[in-house]
Amino acid sequence: MPPRGLAVFSVMTGVNHRVAAYGYRGGSLFERRDFSIGGVLVKHPQGDLLIDTGFGRDFREQFRTMPWIFRAVTFYTLWQPATEQLKITGYDRKSLRAILPTHSHWDHISGLPDFPGVPVWVTPREHEFIRGADTFQWGRLFSGIRYEELGFEGGPCLGFPASHDVYGDGSIVVVPAPGHTPGSVIIFVTLHNGLRYAFVGDLVWQLEGMDQREERPWISRRSDSDAEGTRENLLRMIAIKERLPELIIVPAHDMRAFAKLPALSQPRSGT
Numbered sequence: 221m222p223p224r225g226l227a228v229f230s231v232m233t234g235v236n237h238r239v240a241a242y243g244y245r246g247g248s249l250f251e252r253r254d255f256s257i258g259g260v261l262v263k264h265p266q267g268d269l270l271i272d273t274g275f276g277r278d279f280r281e282q283f284r285t286m287p288w289i290f291r292a293v294t295f296y297t298l299w300q301p302a303t304e305q306l307k308i309t310g311y312d313r314k315s316l317r318a319i320l321p322t323h324s325h326w327d328h329i330s331g332l333p334d335f336p337g338v339p340v341w342v343t344p345r346e347h348e349f350i351r352g353a354d355t356f357q358w359g360r361l362f363s364g365i366r367y368e369e370l371g372f373e374g375g376p377c378l379g380f381p382a383s384h385d386v387y388g389d390g391s392i393v394v395v396p397a398p399g400h401t402p403g404s405v406i407i408f409v410t411l412h413n414g415l416r417y418a419f420v421g422d423l424v425w426q427l428e429g430m431d432q433r434e435e436r437p438w439i440s441r442r443s444d445s446d447a448e449g450t451r452e453n454l455l456r457m458i459a460i461k462e463r464l465p466e467l468i469i470v471p472a473h474d475m476r477a478f479a480k481l482p483a484l485s486q487p488r489s490g491t
């Protein structure tokens with residue numbers, strides 16, 4: 221039973237200015253769409269988790285390591301990094317048990333160095349990916365991060381073959397969702413009042429990916445480690461949504477989905 225006091229907050233750290241066509245197959249090339257870049261603070265009496273960090277304090281410097289062609293077509297606006305937002309809201313850092321990235325791409329873990337000493341939970345497969353040289357995987361840029369490997373000892377869950385129940389109370393359940401990266405995960409959070417969220421990372425980039433069964437466009441699927449795996453997990457999530465229509469699915473980059481969560485602080489431009 222999820223405990224009272226469990227809560228989720230969006231921690232938006234900025235936006236990536238895109239068009240709908242970039243978000244899902246069939247989207248318009250002319251419809252501007254801002255992609256959310258940020259994380260989610262899950263407050264739990266036994267220790268809080270930060271799902272993804274979004275843009276960190278050193279983002280500009282980190283971004284310079286990206287290929288010029290990618291930089292040339294990527295336009296972003298930075299708000300305050302998660303670490304600053306936690307500070308201004310008077311958050312007690314001792315409550316933060318771990319950071320749990322949905323996967324280790326640049327826009328999800330840029331803020332890891334802002335949380336020295338906080339464990340970062342990754343699957344063994346993602347940990348291996350982090351040790352590799354993939355351009356979009358920024359674990360390669362950081363040193364001294366305390367990775368802890370996450371096992372899936374919990375058996376099947378909601379159509380996924382295995383699971384990890386973080387506190388054993390069913391409130392935060394992590395399932396493997398390999399495809400976008402080898403060790404991508406989906407995190408289900410169930411509040412005491414029964415509200416249930418699925419933080420699906422980059423399984424889809426926009427909600428249309430689920431609602432219209434439109435996967436990400438060809439250009440972005442190409443960057444998946446295993447496009448078949450992504451497709452399989454997308455179909456799993458669509459089946460779950462059919463069974464549990466009240467489930468709130470939150471793709472990491474969909475502003476409309478994030479707007480359904482209370483915000484930790486009002487978005488503000490960083491300095």
Ligand SMILES: [Zn+2]
Nearest residue numbers: 323325400422
């Ligand atoms: Zn990604």
Ligand SMILES: [Zn+2]
Nearest residue numbers: 325327422472
């Ligand atoms: Zn992403």
